[in-house]
Amino acid sequence: MGxxxxxxxxxxxxxxxxxxxxxxxxxxxxxxxxxxxALLAEALGCDVYVKHExxxxxxxxxxxxxFNLVGALSADERRRGVISASTGNHGQSMALACRADGVPCxxxxxxxxxxxxxxxxxxxxxxxIEHGRDFDEARExxxxxxxxxxxxxVHSANEPLLLAGVGTYGLExxxxxxxxxxxxxxxxxxxxxxGCVMARTGLGSRxxxxxVQAERADAFTRSWRGPARVVGDRADTFAxxxxxxxxxxxxxxxxxxxxxxxxxxxxxxxxxxxRLAIRTTHNLAEGAGAASxxxxxxxxxxxxxxxxxxxxxxxxxxxxxxxRIMAPAAMPS
Numbered sequence: 001m002g003x004x005x006x007x008x009x010x011x012x013x014x015x016x017x018x019x020x021x022x023x024x025x026x027x028x029x030x031x032x033x034x035x036x037x038a039l040l041a042e043a044l045g046c047d048v049y050v051k052h053e054x055x056x057x058x059x060x061x062x063x064x065x066x067f068n069l070v071g072a073l074s075a076d077e078r079r080r081g082v083i084s085a086s087t088g089n090h091g092q093s094m095a096l097a098c099r100a101d102g103v104p105c106x107x108x109x110x111x112x113x114x115x116x117x118x119x120x121x122x123x124x125x126x127x128x129i130e131h132g133r134d135f136d137e138a139r140e141x142x143x144x145x146x147x148x149x150x151x152x153x154v155h156s157a158n159e160p161l162l163l164a165g166v167g168t169y170g171l172e173x174x175x176x177x178x179x180x181x182x183x184x185x186x187x188x189x190x191x192x193x194x195g196c197v198m199a200r201t202g203l204g205s206r207x208x209x210x211x212v213q214a215e216r217a218d219a220f221t222r223s224w225r226g227p228a229r230v231v232g233d234r235a236d237t238f239a240x241x242x243x244x245x246x247x248x249x250x251x252x253x254x255x256x257x258x259x260x261x262x263x264x265x266x267x268x269x270x271x272x273x274x275r276l277a278i279r280t281t282h283n284l285a286e287g288a289g290a291a292s293x294x295x296x297x298x299x300x301x302x303x304x305x306x307x308x309x310x311x312x313x314x315x316x317x318x319x320x321x322x323x324r325i326m327a328p329a330a331m332p333s
Contacts, residue, residue, distance in 0.1 A: 010160055012254055015202025017164035018171050018195075024071035025064050025165055028100060029057050031172045034309070039280035044296050045304045049180075050281060051173055054289055054315030058092040058120070060241075061169055061192055061313045062156075066093030068165025069154060070101050077152040078103045084154040085109070085139035087240040088117025089314050090189075094154060095124035106151065108138045114240060114318045134235050136245050157189030157248035163198065166191045170199030173309055180207045181306040184292035186313050187211040187220055187262065188242045190251030196311070197258035211255065211262040212295040214242045214270060214287075221262050223247045224255065238321065239270050239287025241314060263295040270294055271325050277312065286317040 033052045041048050053061035070082070081104030084094050091107035098105035105126040109118055110133060121128050131141040139156075146153040156162070173183065173196070183200075185193045196209045213221045214237035223229040229252065232245035265273070270287045273294025277285040285293070292310035296303065317325075 010158065010250055012250065013160040013164040013167070013198060015171075015198060017160065018167035018198060018202070021064075021068040021161070021164040022168055024068045025168050027071070028067050028097075029063065032056055032169060034173060034176050035281075037281045040276070040293070043276065043280055044300050044308070046296070046300065047305070047307045048296065049177060049307075049309050050283075050293075051169060051309055051311045052283065053169060054283060054285060054312045058089065058096055059315045060089035060092065060289075061166060061311070062090045063093040063096060064168050065159070065162030065165035065191060066090075066097035067100075069159060069161040070094070070097035070103055072161055073101075073103065073152065081105060081151050082154050083108070083142055083146050083149070083151040084156060085135060085142040086156060087135050087243060088114050088121070088316060089241060090156045091121045091126065091128070092117065092124065092316075095121045095126035099125045106145065108142045108145070110134050110138045114316070116318050117316055120316075134245065135240075135243060136235070155248070157191055158250040160250070163191050163194045163250070167195035167198045169311075170196040174199050174203050174205055174207070177307070177309065178203075178205065179307060180309050182208040182210055182303060183309040183311065184210050184212055184263075184295050185311040186242055186288040186291040187213050187255070188244050188288060189248055190220065190255050192311060192313055193259060194251050194254050197254065201258060208260040209258070210295065211259050212242075212291040213262060213264050214239050214291070215264045215266050217243045217245065218264055219245050220247050220252070221264055223252065224259065224262055237267060237270070237287065239291060241286060241288025242291065263298060265291060265294050265298070269298065273297070274317070274325055283312060284315045284317055284322070285312050286314045289314040
């Protein structure tokens with residue numbers, strides 16, 4: 001039975017799984033800050049708080065899932081090692097968690113992937129293989145290598161343990177700000193948004209969870225809004241954390257039922273979100289990490305005066321991209 005067939009048999013994680021994940025996650029890291037930035041509140045016209053997942057080890061939210069999953073591996077899985085596909089943040093989370101527990105780790109990235117993310121994964125001890133034109137072609141190569149080497153295949157979305165680990169940040173939000181009106185969260189594979197809806201629904205909150213995607217990688221948006229799941233023909237956004245052409249069984253099924261809305265952004269709007277983050281919070285956010293701020297700004301009239309959380313999911317922006325963004329005339333639209 002291949003890995004894709006096995007994935008369909010997995011059970012959706014719940015709030016209880018998030019609580020179970022906490023000891024494994026907090027063995028390596030602390031809860032991330034939830035901060036109110038006065039300049040950002042002024043720009044958005046609402047009482048806005050930023051969940052700073054960019055302050056985590058590896059600079060992104062996905063490290064929580066890596067710590068939880070690797071911490072729960074069997075002795076045989078630890079011996080064989082793990083393999084996964086990533087554009088960087090998930091791969092770094094797996095590399096760091098595997099290094100902490102002495103587990104061999106192989107990551108396949110798209111060719112031409114963010115070189116700084118690739119360097120970080122290698123520095124953490126992972127074998128990094130570059131293959132394919134995008135995340136989805138890299139993922140297909142992972143499945144071939146997994147069969148050849150007998151490694152533990154870790155899917156970046158269809159893994160209940162990853163979702164439960166990521167859900168620890170959702171729980172942190174609700175424990176600190178139980179009366180939030182809305183949470184804006186970027187959607188690539190969907191694990192971050194799933195973490196928020198798991199915590200929200202499990203706690204019985206009425207907070208709206210709103211996903212954010214790039215217009216140039218909107219397969220999830222079209223699938224969520226329409227009658228059937230679709231496969232995109234491209235994912236050419238520079239925001240690699242949202243650059244996927246497909247939806248995934250576990251996360252899509254949860255978000256189809258639980259997500260309240262979704263906002264799509266142009267490349268220029270994502271760039272403006274990065275600039276907004278720097279100007280109003282003095283934090284460096286990558287494209288996906290700034291998407292929540294950009295979406296809240298785009299919908300600012302609807303949320304005026306409300307209490308809103310923006311998830312800054314990661315801060316791993318390549319220095320070359322930052323240089324282009326801070327010189328607007330050089331940034332292609």
